[in-house]
Amino acid sequence: MSETAIVGVGATPYYFRGQSRPQTLFELIGKASLAAVADAGLDITDIDGMAFYATGFEPGAIVEMLGIPELNFSSVVSSFGGGSAGILDLAAMAVQSGRAKAVLCIGACQQAENRYGAALAGMAPTPDGEWRRTADLRGPGEALALLARRHMHVYGTRREAFGEVVMASRAYAATRPEALRRKPLSLDEYMAAPMLADPLCRLDFCLETDGALAFVVTSAERARDLPQKPVYIAASAHGGEREWGRSFFWLNMPDSHFTTAGGEHTARRLFAQAGIAPADIDVALLYDHFSPLVVMQLEDYGFCPRGEGGPFVESGAIRMDGSLPVNPHGGHLSEAYVIGMTHIREAVEQLRGTAVNQIPDARHAIVSGGPAPIPMSGAILRS
């Protein structure tokens, strides 16, 4: 199949929840989109496809707002963060099939009224989810705490491991100007933070922020004529398997999947498609809405054996000088939370060689979507 590449990246500044006002969500999207197109050396009228993750905006309004002459492809990844990296899969499919020549991928959030942290409580009651209400589970972090505790019980994972994920993200964020939480964190400070959903403390929850990012995907052939160093989409996937289902909305995963982050299926597909192994990955951008899920994704993606994610991170493996640097931009925990889009941006910067915390000679980066209901998603990018 013909190759595709990310040729442009655009982002607004990142804002703490509510502070992006008085800009509107569409204004943020417009700014990111125009910046991405400019970065790609293209004009907005060159865009003829659109792919995004569903968060309350529509392609029609963006076409009107930016004067895009026509769309020949328009699609949305459904669900709750699990499909965030899947926008690259949609874009690659559109370009490979000839449906569109240049696809604009968009992710954005503005959480002023609609806090994702209380997303379960904010949803209209449905008959199949009433047990969450009778149990008092109001947010994804509270529900995923059940997976984290079970992981600790089965594998002996310690809170120190979750703390290390947070501390590593802070250490990276310290040098990243865009990051919103840049103060270094000690283990004592981590352990002293109030518990919100035991075993998760406040610092295990990601930031609540506003922002928009956009990416331009086109053919590898065309990419070679554009100004930026192409970042090739070596593999992309969105989907999932029955045993993961709706994940924290379901909470009836079998033992084999309950203590995972639901990414094994995506991992198998990505590595097969790219023809490489986990050891070939130079930097991992793992969706870190909650720190324990990073530990579990490291296992899902084969960076360490099942159950050994805790000792793996506690060994220092995910730091700058470790065997697998994870989220060198500070991730959702310390940089900003824009539903996985900041992870795609960091992968592109790493592979262009322009990252703030540059991994020397980074050639392969993996990006994961959120451990959340199907579709799960991910991508392997290469320089």
Next chain:
Amino acid sequence: MPSRSTTHDLSRIAIAMDTWTRPFWEAADRERLVVPRCGRCGHYRWPPGPFCPQCHSQETEWVDPGRGRIYSFTVLSRPPATEGGEPELSVPTLVRFADAGGTLLLGSLADAPIAAIAIDAPVTIGWAQAANTRVPIFHLA
């Protein structure tokens, strides 16, 4: 911090029901815990829904799931119910019913000493009143 768990106020929650979940709540209202099992192949499914995912039969039997044990739980710190009161500890708990195909049922663990809550601990079923039905809650056995 309090030393025991508290069940949040369920009295104003009106449980939404459909064709496939109503039998669960109708039994609950009579203080009977039942779970759906396929009438053709015996497969347990959760939540209650229109098809057996194994054989696609719509025949459903509602059966007593037997004894359950804690599969996982979390402890949530909730604001005090009254101004100036102590924060409350709410304990959403997943209980596994080994004799019902490993069905995992989510509910509140009521009035349990926090220090005594542990995975694999056996539980008994209790009942709380929601706006339109009684609902199952758990107690440490």
